[in-house]
Each structure stands twice: as structure tokens, then as C-alpha cells.
Amino acid sequence: MCPVCGDTVSGYHYGLLTCESCKGFFKRTVQNNKSYTCSESQDCRIDKTQRKRCPFCRFQKCLRVGMRLEAVRADRMRGGRNRFGPMYKRHRALKQQKNALLQSHGLKAEYTPDLISPPTRTPFNFTNININTTPSDTITSDLHTQTHSGYSFYQNEPRHESPQYYHVSPLGALYSPVHAMAVIGDCSGIPGIPQAQCSGSFSAQGPALPHLLVEFLRCELDELQVRSKIIGRLEQMQGEGGSGGYGATHMYLMVDQMLFYIVEWARGSVFFKELKVSDQMKLLHHCWCELLVLDMVSRQLQHGRQGSLVLVTGQEVDLPALVSPAGPLLRTLVQKGQDLVESFRKLQVDRNEVVCFKFLILFNTDVKHVENQSFVENVKEQVHRALLEYTLCAYPQFLDKFDKLLLCWSDLCALSTLAEEYLCSKDICGEVPCNNLLNELLHAKHHSM
């Protein structure tokens, strides 16, 4: 599918696989130096049926997905090859490799259609939802402006007979590709990734990410904001409830708050927000604990030191002190948690992979009685694809990282099951404060089983 409009791809054009019509549109726009204006808010949906409606947004999208201005020839020379040739070749090879890997994981090699459909807003009624705390989405990516100036498109010295390439379109200045931060590896030569981001040489900026991953990063809540809100809420409750100190109650309240923000994240997330509330709840009832465990594990990766546990609040808990008075269940829980953190660390699991993981966990196809099962399956497959593409691209020297990540996931599931059992036992003992989200989630699972 054409990344611009979704029509059928006819080959590589101006840097990536697009359809014939977007190829022509891009060519006309750049050759004739056209400038368009958008009569809406510059975010028109571009698809096969609507692509004619707003050329401004269509061209924006062409640039955003990575079509190259420089590939339009200033001298209009026909035929021949440009220096993208080898890049297209590499891309084909990579795709083949990817498909082989996908197939080995039982996924279809063909691309599945984009699932983003018009949003439907519906109320959501988990108990204990404080309306006043609405964490604002944070764009974790960095906006940059690409420069096209003075770049010889040919690898060799430009000869007189060679085509001289363009083009600094007046619209080019509007091009703001979304970058990701802190990516390692080399994606140079992958079509669709603008050269500035891709050149591998000194890429503090790193290569561009799969489109889906960028969407996922957009859905992330701001960690610091969440932290301060949770701290505020906990202080407030300690003031009210009286039970001060850092006992178990404090922990449960904190977990409860974490769950609140996990739900908040999910509700605002791409794909998930398209689901009916009943389906959303079924998925969350199933995976909240996995998300919780992943959240804690990934926090240890960022800040944690061995022998201590860093909480959402930023507090550091000494593990030996936590474990020594604990029962056997909590002990194994802590031990397995440490093991998991260790294997994540060994694998060099990065933030982008964690973000993909969250979506893999959320869109679990094993959840029963979900109305829109096919949607969930489709999303899961797309996430798989994005994660695989990312690992191959960001860690090309580490080809089985994807497989190892999936192995880690099953460890995480096992740990989550243990954690849930632990919380359940504590809930039955009456140690978990009542009327909160944690209770609801603990009970929901049992009712549905």
C-alpha cells in the first residue's frame, strides 16, 4: 500500500514505494514549484478517495513519509538510474529478510491495511476516576527541519551529462519530519527515511522510526508529570486517611495510582481508543498487571541499581530490607523481578521496544469475548511488524533480538501472574484498601474466569 494514500504501490518512486498517482502528484508539485494552501487545519486525512481534496496536505504527507525532493530531476532528464538504486536494492533485501522472519513467527508477509478509523468518543466508567487529573499527552519526539540545499545527488562528481537534481520547494521549509531520540544503529539506505536522519555517520539523532512506533511514542504520558501527580495524590491521601509512613498500604495506594495512569494511557492511545468501551475494559482487565510489571521493570532499567527498587514516586526501596520480613511469595516475586530486569538489561531493551511491548500486551488476542476480535488481531500483527522492523533497523548486528524480546515477554507474563496472585492474596486478607481501581481490577479478572 502507498504510504501516502493507501492505493496500490507501483514501484519505488522518489525514495520509497508509492502508488502511481502520488508519484505523479509529487513530480508535478516539485517540477512546477507549486504551492498549495489548506482550507482546513492542515491535517486532512489522505486516502485513495480523498487524496484530490487537499493537495497541501497530500504534499505534506508525501514529505512526511519520506519522498525525496532531490529525486526530482532539475534537468528533466529521462531514464537511467539515480543513486537510490542501491538503496532500493538494500530495502528489497531487508524486506525479504523481514518477511522470512515474520513467516517464521506465523505472520502473513503481506501488509495489512491501516486500521486507524474515525475516532469515537465514549464515556468510560472505571471506579475511582478522578476527573481533575488528566495528564496531557507529551510529544516525545523532536521536530526538525530538513535542509535540501547544496547536495549533490550523485555519488561521483556530477558530470555535465548527468541530470542535475533539484530542488528547494517553497513547501520544503514546512517539512518537519518527526525524529526519535536516542536510537542506536544505522538505517542508512532504508527508503522512506530521509537522508539527514539516516546517514549513520554521526547520528546523535538516530534513524527514523517505523511510522507506528512514532504514533506509539506520541501516546506516552509524561513521566515527570505522572510522578508529581502521584506524589501529590499520595500526600493528599495520607493527610486524609491518617495511615502515614511507608507501609504496605502506601504501596497499594501507589500501585492503585500507577494503574490509574496505565488506564489513562491506554484510553488515550492510538487504536485502543477506537475500541468500544466494553472491549477496552475486557482488554485492560486482562493485562493491567502485565503493564504494571513492565512499567516497574522498565523503570529499573532507566534508573535502578541492583539491590534496590525505584518506584514511580522516585523513592528508592532497599530490596534486602523489603524481602527479609516478607513471605515466600513476595520473595520469589522480587527474585523473579530482579531476574527479569537483568535479562532486559542484558538484551539492551530500549525505550522504543518497551513502548511496543506495551501495545503487544494491551492487544492480547487471547482475551475472550472481545467483540472486535479481528481489530485486536490486526493491531497485534502491526505491532509485531513494527517491533521487528525497529529491532532489525536499530540493532542490525543483533538479528535475533526480536526473538529474544518475545522470550522476555513470556517471562514477564509469568511474573505478572505471580504478582497478581500475590495482590489477590493480600486483597483477600483485607490488606488492600477498598474502593479503588486495584480492587476493581483484581475482582474483574476473577468474575470473568
Place this chain on the structure above:
DNA sequence: ATAGCCTTGATT
């Protein structure tokens, strides 16, 4: 202006 089909020509 759009988009499907046609022609071209360096690279393989």
C-alpha cells in the same frame, strides 16, 4: 489537475 500508460536510458 489527475492518474494511468508510455518512453527513456544507466545500471546490472
Place this chain on the structure above:
DNA sequence: AATCAAGGCTAT
């Protein structure tokens, strides 16, 4: 000689 991504042409 075959390939295939550039540009060109032309009904709609």
C-alpha cells in the same frame, strides 16, 4: 538484453 525508476503524454 532485461530491469525499472525517472520523465512524458493524454483522456478524463
